[in-house]
Amino acid sequence: MxxxxxxxxxxxxxxxxxxxxxxxxxxxxxxxxxxxxxxxxxxxxxxxxxxxxxxxxxxxxxxxxxxxxxxxxxxxxxxxxxxxxxxxxxxxxxxxxxxxxxxxxxxxxxxxxxxxxxxxxxxxxxxxxxxxxxxxxxxxxxxxxxxxxxxxxxxxxxxxxxxxxxxxxxxxxxxxxxxxxxxxxxxxxxxxxxxxxxxxxxxxxxxxxxxxxxxxxxxxxxxxxxxxxxxxxxxxxxxxGREIADVYGYRSREHGGAVLEVKDLKGPGVRVPASFEVRQGEVFGLFGLVGAGRSELLRLVCGAVSAEEGAVHFKGEACQFASPREAIYAGIAMCPEDRKSQGIFAIASVADNINISCRRFFSRWKVFRNATREKDNAQDYIRRLRIKTPGPETRIGTLSGGNQQKAILARWLSEDIDVFVMDEPTRGIDVGARRDIYSLLYDLAEQGKSVVVISSDLAEVSSICDRIGVMRDGEMVDIVPRDQATPERLLGLALPA
Structure with a gap:
């Protein structure tokens, strides 16, 4: 050499x-x-x-x-x-x-x-x-x-x-x-x-x-x-600094009825009407290559983009969210893939990024901020999610990408959310933090929450999800149960014919 x-x-x-x-x-x-x-x-x-x-x-x-x-x-x-x-x-x-x-x-x-x-x-x-x-x-x-x-x-x-x-x-x-x-x-x-x-x-x-x-x-x-x-x-x-035998650590659980039902939804990025349901206590995966329409489909569901046709039913009632804010208030939140431009407020503190949505629960008459409760909430999630930061007031833009992602997760955990949509939740995140996040997703499911994981990581979706919807070129081509979700089958469905 x-x-x-x-x-x-x-x-x-x-x-x-x-x-x-x-x-x-x-x-x-x-x-x-x-x-x-x-x-x-x-x-x-x-x-x-x-x-x-x-x-x-x-x-x-x-x-x-x-x-x-x-x-x-x-x-x-x-x-x-x-x-x-x-x-x-x-x-x-x-x-x-x-x-x-x-x-x-x-x-x-x-x-x-x-x-x-x-x-x-x-x-x-x-x-x-x-x-x-x-x-x-x-x-x-x-x-x-x-x-x-x-x-x-x-x-x-x-x-x-x-x-x-x-x-x-x-x-x-x-x-x-x-x-x-x-x-x-x-x-x-x-x-x-x-x-x-x-x-x-x-x-x-x-x-x-x-x-x-x-x-x-x-x-x-x-x-x-x-x-x-x-x-x-x-x-x-x-x-x-320790051994991790299985980073995915899948935990099986019972599932309830459908919480989120999507019927024939079509819009920008989704050229063929798509239908699927997410059950209570389920981790539902959306797999596909980059550009397959996975994120676009959930943006239609969450009101970030207007649908051209189709319907969304949440907790048995028809919903047509005009904005992500309406979806959040109803109980559906999305962690976006592009955290820099869509997820964080880079010049604001870690605490502000965690509390930006949930502070309405802490304020008196929804007018005055309760700084003590906000600080306690931020410190609690910094500890629970092991966010590496000098303190809650540190500017979030100075943190690593993985720790920024954890702060976004903390934001929605601070809300009253029933369906968590995670778009590439472990993008740029290390193996130890991945295990922590997967464990957190299982915890949410065991509490009766529903989780949707959008991922282009074949090993991730086949290892942590209960069912996987596969998208290709703006079309939902199949929904595969976990026991049939071999990497070969998922990739075969996702690749262009």
Whole structure:
């Protein structure tokens, strides 16, 4: 193996009330895909922000190709050939695909932007990404989350960086896009680049990566320079500090009658009228590839989008929710997939994000806020869901994605909800937190609540759900009971004919 190209030497980072990184040291080599693993809040994203110049170190040094560096900002890191593709996207939604790809390096001719060259460059990189179907003139806001993720990756490729870091890159991608990403990562490795790869998906690590570094609570636990003597169980125990035999931990239970009945519902994203029911005490899954219409169907149910035809019955009564607010007040709440733009209020505190909907229950005459009860409620759920935060007043935008997801769950647990709709509930969440969330979903079902899990994770839906509705190209093609929900059958139904 070549000499180390990138070396972290005793890196420590402190924020008010928390030590995010504590004396982290390891190295990565040119021509290597190096996995960074650990629970949410373990320090992985903080380390990437040190590398990109966003976070300042309080101790330690960063060495690149034998030279010591201290980056004051992201521009300095970019100049040294560093590109970071974050899980939470940094695109400009109102600019075109081409403008986003070349932002910061727009081609010019006679003092004006050279639109022809810009378009040609965009077409070339879109071809490399396997996204030839995207028009470079399309506004980024009109793309799917998965397509936006690929544009973020394309921007890094255009910078010709020597060090490229991916933060949960496949969490929003379709099967074909994941294949394209794996091809791109292989090419970068073959070109001698340093690739840092943050993921919670074990199969990706063992398929794509050459080395693994494990973090826990801001500390460097281990670095495995090869995968020769490492397996799933050892990795999990190093990440969480304990053994987890079965992350899914399915618990069977009795089901009652139908609580939610959807009959011939059709609307944007759902081209064929769909029908299904969710029973009391049931965990009902919706599986399909990205773009199959799973989220769109439940957005029709919850009033986020108006249905063109069909009916929804909730607790035996016909309902036509005009907004998600009406659905929440009735007893149906949805945790969206895109937590950054649809789930959290990034500049507000963790406590405010948890209490934003339920505070009406605590206020006097629904006019005056009861700060004490709100604080108690936030602290209670921070403890129960093990949300890693310095305190309830910490700005939620500074938390890891997994801890933001837990805060959104806490928001709806604070409400009087009968049907919980979870859209990709474990996206970007570590193995330990996944087990906690699955256990929470079983708890809700055992309390007589109903849970709908929308997921593109085949192992997840087949392991935690009692029945699974499979969608393909805007159509509900089948509903499969748990004892028949083999991965082969579900994937066969979900794939295009």
């Amino acid at each position: 070549s000499e180390s190209y990138l070396r972290f030497d005793g890196i420590s980072v402190e924020f008010p009330g928390v030590r995010a990184l504590d004396n982290v040291s390891f190295e990565a080599h040119a021509g290597e895909v190096h996995a960074l693993m650990g629970e949410n809040g373990a320090g992985k994203s903080t380390l990437l922000k040190v590398l990109s110049g966003v976070n300042k170190v309080t101790a330690g040094a960063l060495w690149i190709n034998g030279e010591r560096h201290v980056f004051a900002n992201e521009r300095e890191a970019l100049a040294q050939g560093i590109a970071i593709i974050y899980q939470e996207l940094t695109l400009s939604p109102n600019l075109s695909v081409a403008e986003n790809l070349l932002l910061g390096q727009l081609p010019q001719k006679n003092g004006f932007i050279d639109r022809r060259t810009m378009r040609e460059s965009a077409i070339s990189v879109l071809r490399d990404l396997g996204e030839q179907g995207i028009d470079p003139a399309t506004k980024v806001r009109d793309l799917s989350i998965g397509q936006q993720q690929m544009i973020e990756i394309g921007r890094a490729l255009l910078r010709n960086a020597r060090i490229i870091a991916f933060d949960e890159p496949t969490s929003s991608l379709s099967v074909q896009e994941i294949r394209n990403l794996k091809r791109i990562v292989q090419r970068l490795r073959d070109e001698g680049k340093v690739v840092l790869y943050v993921t919670h998906r074990m199969d990706e690590v063992f398929e794509m990566c050459d080395a693994i570094t494990v973090f826990r609570d801001g500390k460097h636990i281990s670095t495995h320079p090869t995968l020769e003597h490492i397996d799933h169980d050892l990795l999990v125990s190093e990440m969480v």
